[in-house]
Amino acid sequence: MQNVWVLASLWVGLALIATLLAIWFKISTALTEIVVGTVAQLIVSAYVSQGGLAAKTEWITFLAGTGAIVLTFLAGAELDPAVFRAKWKESTIVGLVGFFGPFLGCTAIAHYVLHWTTRSSWLAGVALSTTSVAVVYAVMLELGFNVTDFGKAILAACFVNDLGTVIALGLIFSPFTAKTVIFIVVSVGIFVVLPFLTPHFFRKYGGRVSEIEAKYLLFILFAMGGLAVWSGSEAVLPAYVIGMVLAGTVGKDHVLIRRLRTLTFGLLTPFYFIRAGSFVSVPSLAAAPMVFVALFFGKMSSKVIGLFPTVKAFKYQREEGLYFTLMMSTGLTFGTISALFGINHGIIDQAQYSHLVATVIGSAVIPTMIANAWFMPRHLLRKSVEEKPVAQPVTLSAERGNS
Amino acid sequence: MSGRRQHTYFRRILVAYDGSPQSEKAVELAFSLAECIDSSVLIFAVARPPEPATSVELGAVLDDAREHYEEGFKKILEKARPHNLDVKTDIAVGHPGEQIIHRAEVDGIDLIILGRRGRSMLSRMVLGSVSERVLRYAHCPVMVVH
Numbered sequence: 001m002q003n004v005w006v007l008a009s010l011w012v013g014l015a016l017i018a019t020l021l022a023i024w025f026k027i028s029t030a031l032t033e034i035v036v037g038t039v040a041q042l043i044v045s046a047y048v049s050q051g052g053l054a055a056k057t058e059w060i061t062f063l064a065g066t067g068a069i070v071l072t073f074l075a076g077a078e079l080d081p082a083v084f085r086a087k088w089k090e091s092t093i094v095g096l097v098g099f100f101g102p103f104l105g106c107t108a109i110a111h112y113v114l115h116w117t118t119r120s121s122w123l124a125g126v127a128l129s130t131t132s133v134a135v136v137y138a139v140m141l142e143l144g145f146n147v148t149d150f151g152k153a154i155l156a157a158c159f160v161n162d163l164g165t166v167i168a169l170g171l172i173f174s175p176f177t178a179k180t181v182i183f184i185v186v187s188v189g190i191f192v193v194l195p196f197l198t199p200h201f202f203r204k205y206g207g208r209v210s211e212i213e214a215k216y217l218l219f220i221l222f223a224m225g226g227l228a229v230w231s232g233s234e235a236v237l238p239a240y241v242i243g244m245v246l247a248g249t250v251g252k253d254h255v256l257i258r259r260l261r262t263l264t265f266g267l268l269t270p271f272y273f274i275r276a277g278s279f280v281s282v283p284s285l286a287a288a289p290m291v292f293v294a295l296f297f298g299k300m301s302s303k304v305i306g307l308f309p310t311v312k313a314f315k316y317q318r319e320e321g322l323y324f325t326l327m328m329s330t331g332l333t334f335g336t337i338s339a340l341f342g343i344n345h346g347i348i349d350q351a352q353y354s355h356l357v358a359t360v361i362g363s364a365v366i367p368t369m370i371a372n373a374w375f376m377p378r379h380l381l382r383k384s385v386e387e388k389p390v391a392q393p394v395t396l397s398a399e400r401g402n403s
Numbered sequence: 404m405s406g407r408r409q410h411t412y413f414r415r416i417l418v419a420y421d422g423s424p425q426s427e428k429a430v431e432l433a434f435s436l437a438e439c440i441d442s443s444v445l446i447f448a449v450a451r452p453p454e455p456a457t458s459v460e461l462g463a464v465l466d467d468a469r470e471h472y473e474e475g476f477k478k479i480l481e482k483a484r485p486h487n488l489d490v491k492t493d494i495a496v497g498h499p500g501e502q503i504i505h506r507a508e509v510d511g512i513d514l515i516i517l518g519r520r521g522r523s524m525l526s527r528m529v530l531g532s533v534s535e536r537v538l539r540y541a542h543c544p545v546m547v548v549h
Contacts, residue, residue, distance in 0.1 A: 028453040029460055074459045134456035141452070141465075142497030254466075261463050269459075332457050364455040 007054060014040050014053075015270030029265070030273050030332045034361065037277025055278040060271055065235065067272030068337050069221050070264050072166070072236040075333060076243020077251035078133065079159050087153040090314055094153065095160025097310045098303065098327055103129035103168065105302020106295060113294050120348045122172055127338035127356045128299045128363065130165045132331035133158040135368055139326055153314075154326070161327075163240065165334050169341060170228065170237030183231035187238055190224060191245050199249045202256075213256050214263065236337055276336040276357065279343055284351035285358055295359040296366075303328045329367040335360030413442050413514040413544075419503050419533070420448045422475045425518025429548045430479055433516045434486060442513075443489040446479055447506055448472040449499040469494060500536030508542050516546045 018032040045052035107125030145151030225235030339356040342348040418433040450468030476492040
């Protein structure tokens, strides 16, 4: 497909279909975009053009990559620094255990059970090590845990967990050279300076039609992404950390965050998620369904084995069931970013990529379904109210400032 | 006023609101009922997050829901003012059916009024019907407005 505008209309048309599906079925747009990308690639390559959706075209790669960077930045900016400061000890320990459990567990499963190469296995571990902050947060809002100490600690732990994933992705596959040292030193300097420089810059020049804030942030994200790639690392690593360090300043600027969301959802993330879906090979999935089963149960069991003693140590009791269910959910964003990194750098092949993405989707969807089955509607019925309500309805205005 | 309330069976009415014409109708019905029998009214909306949620999308959905419902609430409160009714509004997050049932129990609601959206068979099968769920599980009488 040579005509840029025809190709663009095809991709945006697919994004439109995915969004309609998400609206009709009340499911995440990211999920429908991945699925639509997979199905469209199958259909287009079979009936229209052998190249399918031409997902490796340079401008599509650029838009998709920008989508991943901005999405990661916004995810980092969702952190509530006050919550993290209040619960840093529990959150750090639980978050690190939540990361290392599936990271090591899934790596071991991939290597010793599925006989993947060492690098492929590490990548599987990274892709399945995340915990979806959003799934956890959504269910906590529903159950009213988001205002409890327990809920806050879990939420902050999820950010630590994802930070572990991003750092592992950014550093584990790159050779440690002088470039790595330069990247780390410059990054640390930028991370320290940005929280002071950015509000000052925005106060002086911001609030104009020219959207200087968006340009400033994109400049920083692209520049740091460029430095990361130059050093052999991954562009989303600095993006996530920049999001976190700016969470207390930029993250609180509701108008700016909304503008960035418009840019992200309207143009960038459809290219990212549809592209991620287009690399999935359905025949590979159908040929070896047990690979999915092994990875899925590897993820679930390693999360529980890692977290059970940790949670016990902090004397959490009643909410453990919920806690494990939620912490087992994989984030679609970081899961697919890791898998895409793997296929782009030749660490995994298309079949392995397909299995990883399927597992990422499965471990995002299935815990949500389990949570619904276990906690709905029984926890809301009279019995639980008489015993002592598990949840109190949540007022939106009481939620975090940036969400 | 309080004397009348002691004899009123439906002292607290919860109206499920989603901004649809049916829910507007439910609100109107609740107001006329509340005026007759001197009840308090809670206009209750539920923002439903997408599943499985992704963090940026979740934030956006909650923001949009808050704006959408707060705008609707403003209009409703304007309508209620001349009637001198005791009206409160609130927004929860989650599955609408469950949240309505739960809030009704926690607040000791005597009557739930909600509109029926008339979704397609497919939509009802996949998503379930909020009104059916509330009818099935609510602890108090439920009035469904067509």
